[in-house]
Amino acid sequence: MIADMATEIEAARLLTFNAAAMRDRGENFSAAASMAKVFASEMANQVAYRALQIHGGYGYIKDFPVERYYRDARVLTLYEGTSEIQRTVISNYLLGGNAFASELPESR
Numbered sequence: 755m756i757a758d759m760a761t762e763i764e765a766a767r768l769l770t771f772n773a774a775a776m777r778d779r780g781e782n783f784s785a786a787a788s789m790a791k792v793f794a795s796e797m798a799n800q801v802a803y804r805a806l807q808i809h810g811g812y813g814y815i816k817d818f819p820v821e822r823y824y825r826d827a828r829v830l831t832l833y834e835g836t837s838e839i840q841r842t843v844i845s846n847y848l849l850g851g852n853a854f855a856s857e858l859p860e861s862r
């Protein structure tokens with residue numbers, strides 16, 4: 755579990771660096787930023803879940819910080835664009851569509 759957690763954290767870091775590098779180069783980085791945000795925030799939940807599991811019952815009580823990490827990770831998929839909205843941005847980029855067209859007709 756720890757090997758998978760470290761690997762996923764590194765993957766999230768590289769996706770984030772990639773989006774930042776695209777921005778630095780003046781490229782369209784919207785989809786890359788959304789990929790980094792949705793992957794990193796969902797990954798944080800998985801990593802915190804497994805960290806709690808490794809601690810067993812101690813992961814559930816407040817004597818150890820892991821229960822706090824588990825609670826705090828949950829909000830990451832909500833603020834600054836929920837995971838569903840990040841996926842909408844990514845699929846719009848891939849498919850050339852506009853999922854918000856019916857809500858925002860003036861944006862066309």
Ligand SMILES: Cc1cc2nc3c(=O)[nH]c(=O)nc-3n(C[C@H](O)[C@H](O)[C@H](O)COP(=O)(O)OP(=O)(O)OC[C@H]3O[C@@H](n4cnc5c(N)ncnc54)[C@H](O)[C@@H]3O)c2cc1C
Pocket residue numbers: 829832833834835836837838839842
């Ligand atoms: C701790 C915290 C800090 C925050 N800080 C800020 C801040 O500093 N600045 C700021 O502007 N906002 C902030 N927010 C607000 C945050 O950005 C919103 O919570 C977020 O945009 C979701 O909006 P909502 O809560 O109204 O959910 P809703 O928009 O009502 O969405 C509810 C659920 O439906 C899903 N959903 C909505 N539309 C679609 C769709 N088209 N397709 C599929 N699923 C959809 C969402 O993904 C979500 O799971 C913060 C929120 C929290 C919890």
